[in-house]
Amino acid sequence: DVKVTQSSRYLVKRTGEKVFLECVQDMDHENMFWYRQDPGLGLRLIYFSYDVKMKEKGDIPEGYSVSREKKERFSLILESASTNQTSMYLCASSTGLAGDTDTQYFGPGTRLTVL
């Protein structure tokens, strides 16, 4: 079974703090993704990475950065947390193969609250 783990289930931070969200996958997947989920907005892609040290902006990258130094690990960084970044953050990974075999597998999510 594919396993995607996220470093924290719940996190409370203060406005202006630098926040690191860590994600690790154990299936040697090429692709990794960070989403945020908000009520009424579904899942929105923040950043994704298709290889080590490679990254691409998703639909809502503003206020975020990412790091992928190792294949299995993908970090999301909030340089200066703001209250509008309070959300559920979901990490996912996929094989990178074209077609319907490229299913994304999700971690359990991190509920981040910024006060």
Place this chain on the structure above:
Amino acid sequence: DQQVKQNSPSLSVQEGRISILNCDYTNSMFDYFLWYKKYPAEGPTFLISISSIKDKNEDGRFTVFLNKSAKHLSLHIVPSQPGDSAVYFCAAHTGTASKLTFGTGTRLQVTL
């Protein structure tokens, strides 16, 4: 611009009956479609997918139908069970890239 739309935010169905969840899309480049199920405080889990070369895919109680001309897909759950109560997300991608575009989700409540 919402390229994948789920116009019903919630749906309530009696146990044993059919649940039909709908999804519309606008991007004609989408050629793979997926449904994910999400319980509270958990990540989404993959449920079923369909390629644009098909119009139906079935897996046990779950069937996905695709109408390309209408840019519409639906997920049928028969019979519905209380454990099916969750939020269901429709998603799509172009096949040549891994990037998924998700809908806003439909919360299904299966009542006894």
